[in-house]
Amino acid sequence: MRWRLPSLEGRSVSSAFEDTSATRLGRAIAPLAAAHPGKSGVYPLLDAHDAFAARILLARAADRSLDIQYYIWNADLTGNLLFEAIHAAADRGVRVRLLLDDNNTWGLDATLAALDSHPNIEVRLFNPVLQRRHRLLGYLSDPRRLNRRMHNKSFTADNQATIIGGRNIGDEYFGAHDGALFADLDVFAVGPVVREVSDDFDRYWASASAYPADRILDPAHRDDLDSIAARASLIERDPRARIYVDAVRQSDFVTRLLENDLALSWASVRMVSDDPAKALGRASRRSLLAAKLQQILEQPMRELSLVSGYFVPTKAGVRLFTDMARRGVRITILTNALEATDVGIVHAGYVRRRRALLRAGITLYETRRQARGPVSDKRAAAHRGSKAMLRKSASTLHAKTFSVDRERVFIGSFNFDPRSVNINTEIGFVIHDPALADQVQRAFEDEIPHSAYQVCLSAEGRLYWLERDGDHVVRHDTEPRTSLLRRSLIWCASWLPIEGLL
Numbered sequence: 001m002r003w004r005l006p007s008l009e010g011r012s013v014s015s016a017f018e019d020t021s022a023t024r025l026g027r028a029i030a031p032l033a034a035a036h037p038g039k040s041g042v043y044p045l046l047d048a049h050d051a052f053a054a055r056i057l058l059a060r061a062a063d064r065s066l067d068i069q070y071y072i073w074n075a076d077l078t079g080n081l082l083f084e085a086i087h088a089a090a091d092r093g094v095r096v097r098l099l100l101d102d103n104n105t106w107g108l109d110a111t112l113a114a115l116d117s118h119p120n121i122e123v124r125l126f127n128p129v130l131q132r133r134h135r136l137l138g139y140l141s142d143p144r145r146l147n148r149r150m151h152n153k154s155f156t157a158d159n160q161a162t163i164i165g166g167r168n169i170g171d172e173y174f175g176a177h178d179g180a181l182f183a184d185l186d187v188f189a190v191g192p193v194v195r196e197v198s199d200d201f202d203r204y205w206a207s208a209s210a211y212p213a214d215r216i217l218d219p220a221h222r223d224d225l226d227s228i229a230a231r232a233s234l235i236e237r238d239p240r241a242r243i244y245v246d247a248v249r250q251s252d253f254v255t256r257l258l259e260n261d262l263a264l265s266w267a268s269v270r271m272v273s274d275d276p277a278k279a280l281g282r283a284s285r286r287s288l289l290a291a292k293l294q295q296i297l298e299q300p301m302r303e304l305s306l307v308s309g310y311f312v313p314t315k316a317g318v319r320l321f322t323d324m325a326r327r328g329v330r331i332t333i334l335t336n337a338l339e340a341t342d343v344g345i346v347h348a349g350y351v352r353r354r355r356a357l358l359r360a361g362i363t364l365y366e367t368r369r370q371a372r373g374p375v376s377d378k379r380a381a382a383h384r385g386s387k388a389m390l391r392k393s394a395s396t397l398h399a400k401t402f403s404v405d406r407e408r409v410f411i412g413s414f415n416f417d418p419r420s421v422n423i424n425t426e427i428g429f430v431i432h433d434p435a436l437a438d439q440v441q442r443a444f445e446d447e448i449p450h451s452a453y454q455v456c457l458s459a460e461g462r463l464y465w466l467e468r469d470g471d472h473v474v475r476h477d478t479e480p481r482t483s484l485l486r487r488s489l490i491w492c493a494s495w496l497p498i499e500g501l502l
Helices: 024-035 048-061 077-091 109-117 135-141 192-205 224-236 239-250 253-258 276-280 289-297 314-326 344-351 354-359 377-381 418-423 434-451 484-493
Strands: 040-045 065-070 095-101 121-126 154-157 161-165 181-183 186-190 210-212 265-273 303-308 330-336 363-367 395-397 400-404 408-412 427-432 452-457 463-469 472-476
Touching: 024 040, 024 186, 024 253, 040 048, 040 192, 040 434, 048 077, 048 154, 048 161, 048 186, 048 239, 048 253, 065 077, 065 192, 077 095, 077 109, 077 121, 077 224, 077 239, 095 109, 095 192, 109 121, 109 224, 154 192, 161 192, 161 408, 161 427, 186 192, 186 427, 192 265, 192 427, 224 239, 265 289, 265 434, 289 408, 289 418, 289 427, 303 434, 314 330, 314 354, 330 395, 330 434, 344 484, 354 363, 354 452, 354 463, 363 434, 400 434, 408 434, 427 434, 434 452, 434 463
Parallel strands: 065 095, 095 121, 181 395, 303 330, 330 363
Antiparallel strands: 040 186, 040 265, 065 154, 121 210, 154 161, 161 186, 265 427, 303 400, 363 452, 400 408, 408 427, 452 463, 463 472
16 A cells, blocks of 8 residues: 655656657648638637537547546546547557546546556556555545645647547536536637647646556456456447447548538637646746636626636636626526536535625526427537527536637536635636627526526525526525535535635
């Protein structure tokens, strides 16, 4: 049983390949980028199945490298299919670097050790837990370090194309879970911003918190690598996985990209991220994503529309939003209702701030557990429209985005909560694209009022919730579709001195 982190001395050194213009992706993207100098091409991945297919197809299109960074990677249908996709890429000679936060790798040790044993795959664990079988003991032995996590999410092929956003790797994020579907948002990007993502991956890969898997995990057994392919083959024949196998088979996402037929929006895109030293408590305030975003948030002149599944504004955040509202900025916020949230303790950090936000004139919506119904085939085909931007069915909201003045939009991993601000590391894009920003704004105007509760404040200072169904409006005087016990527990938790940890 290990009690001390291993030395990083002698750790391999690598970086993103500089010249990948001769790859299939490079040859396809070069003329597009040349026609839009200084801009990056972006394509929102709104549909969960498309988001899964895009990652599989990007792995298949890679010729030289895959650099992959995630907070959660589950050993479920989609997780195992993606493991096999990167395994197959490595078999073709593609260099794979896989960086996973170690907080959620329970049950994956054998798989990760097997992947790491491949000559073309290197796995690193960020901020690892040393007691693999007794993780709680590991957390208790080093709580200050292990409370800090890498929440970043990126999937980059050949230093030419990348996917950034809110989705982790797992069935619930791609819509295959029997329970919650985390209504989410990613963006596919090509052009100059991809080099920024690759450079950022390199600094996380080389950071003092990224440990080679072979220094943490037990060695792989001889047949473990073959079992990854065998497991994926069985999953492909599982009826539950058919929707994913079909999504990959039917998707022409990469084909359209390679044939210069993908409807990319070309815009000025800036990547923002935290210094990985944040995971050790050593980053300066200026190097943090929150400080960079604050510069953007303080600039709205007319409108700010914000989506955060886990929204804990804190006293400072309420003051920031209130000051903006006093300047005449129209602010609308969407987060999870208590009935929809999957992390009740985070909701406790939000509920104590609702009245102050409403008194400042801010509009609050809380997503319902059940939307009006699934998206129709016709609407799914036109998924770039505003009504699909945040549409869901039986879902928990997980997206993290905001639109400013219908001019620029943020998409990434950053939640508006103290954990994202001060504890975890995060990444995202600030996209100066009026069309995309307008989609987010129009979703708030056209769709969200009919698929979420609007939280209101009575003249007596009491909260109530409006639920719209067409022209019919239902008023709820307590948190809708929740029990007295749950509401009481959340109310008690809201007064605990834990807001800074949420």
